[in-house]
Structure formats: C-alpha cells, structure tokens
Amino acid sequence: MAAPPHIGWIKDTGERRQTACGQEIQIWELDPVDDQAVLSAWAAHFRHHYCADADLPALVDGTGKSKAEFLNTILFPDAKVAPGPSLRSGDFGEILVADFIEFILGYWCPRELRYQDRWNRQDSTKGCDIVGFKYANNQGESANDELYVFESKSGLSATKSNRLQDAVTDSMKDHLREAMTLNAMKQRLLVRGETAQVEAVQRFQNEAERPFRRINGAAAVLDINVFATTKLEETDATGHKNAANLRLLVIKGPSLMQLVQALYERAANEA
Structure with a gap:
C-alpha cells in the first residue's frame, strides 16, 4: 500500500526525553495544513478502516439511509453521545500510530480488521491495540523477524492523566493478550480467504520453535495543550517484561479533537 499523503504531515521534532526509569521518549509532531485534497484522501483512508468502499452500497441497502447517515449512525462512534x-x-x-508504524517504520500492519469487525460502534475493540510485522529478508523465516506490539492512548482534550503512562501500563498486559490478538487476527483473515496473510500471522504464534524479535511500544497522541502540561519525564516502565525492547512515542499536534470530528464528517459526507 502506498503511503497516504497525510503521512508527510508527521515529522520528527528531534526532541527526546527520558522517563523516570531511563527509557527514551521520541517526540514527533502532526502538523496538518489546509489542503483539501490531502484531507479528502485522509478521510477516505480513515473510512476504509471501518468498511471497504466496495462493500458500502450493499451494507447501506435495505436500511433506508444514505451512505453518510449509515456511517454516522451504524458504523462510526457517535459524535456527541458518550462514549x-x-x-x-x-x-x-x-x-495514526498504525500509520506511523506502517508507513514510517516499514512494518506490515493489518489494522482494518480491528474496526471492520466491531459490532457495537459505541464500544472499543479488545486486545492489543496495534500489531506490526517485519521480515528480515525475503529468503524465509529468520530469528530477526520482528513482531511489534503497540499500545496507544489519546489525550485530545484537557486531562490530568499522563496518557503515555497509561499506554505503558496497558503495554505491560500485552504479554497476556498477544496470543489471543494474533488468533483473532488469524481467524478474521481466514474468513476473508487471505491465505498468504494467515501464514504471515501464523509465523509469529510459536516463539519457542520459530524464534523472532518482539518489540513492544507505548504511544500517546496529544493535543499540544495537553502535551504542554503532561509530565512525560514521570513516566515509569519499571517492571515491563520487555523493557529492553520497549519503544516510547509521543505525537503532538494542534486542535486535534477538532481535526478528528472534521475527518469523521468528511469521511461520511464524501463516501
């Protein structure tokens, strides 16, 4: 998949901070501009996580709704009603973090399955947030093949919580959720008849007999106002089972909740 154009708006600030336990935090920035073509492409990319455009007419058929109404009332989380x-x-x-992992770090990140199989639009999907796969070479399996398991938390409005700490805390549970997440991913790919992708996931289900590198990550996507008041240096990953291979990421940006609502609105209206 070619990188969508909004990826060019995600840039490394070069800033690095240290946690209370000595882990490095990378600080990246999302800097959107008023480019209607890029925003439309981003909205379409966003919509495709919930349903393929080719499937949308059949999904809408029989509901008595327009495409936009269907997306806003059946698939997308509600714009106003909690949660x-x-x-x-x-x-x-x-x-956004999955985009970062796939298009900036170069992992295969089959994330649409997480949203397309969500039956309740007002409930989050369980399991590890983001899973990426990378193969060391094209000559077959290698002990240097990588499984990247990432937890993401958003702080787009005022909060007293350190969202990076929240992501780290959740990441500590991923060793318990990893096997179930990979199995769920594999089941969904089997239903879709994606044989090659099933085998790609299967390669990472038995570390004892087929060794690979496991990398864990924790990310916080923060509005710049939340970023300014978050004490990132107080983040503590002590006790993380994969602390030696833990990556910490913050992506900050301006008026992000306003951007989120605009993307959902455009994704529905331009379907």
Missing part, C-alpha cells in the same frame, strides 16, 4: 467522542479520539490515535 462516542472518546472512542473517536481513541480510534484516531490508534490509526
């Missing part, structure tokens, strides 16, 4: 806004915020953060 819809916080789910929109969380989904946005997860998708």
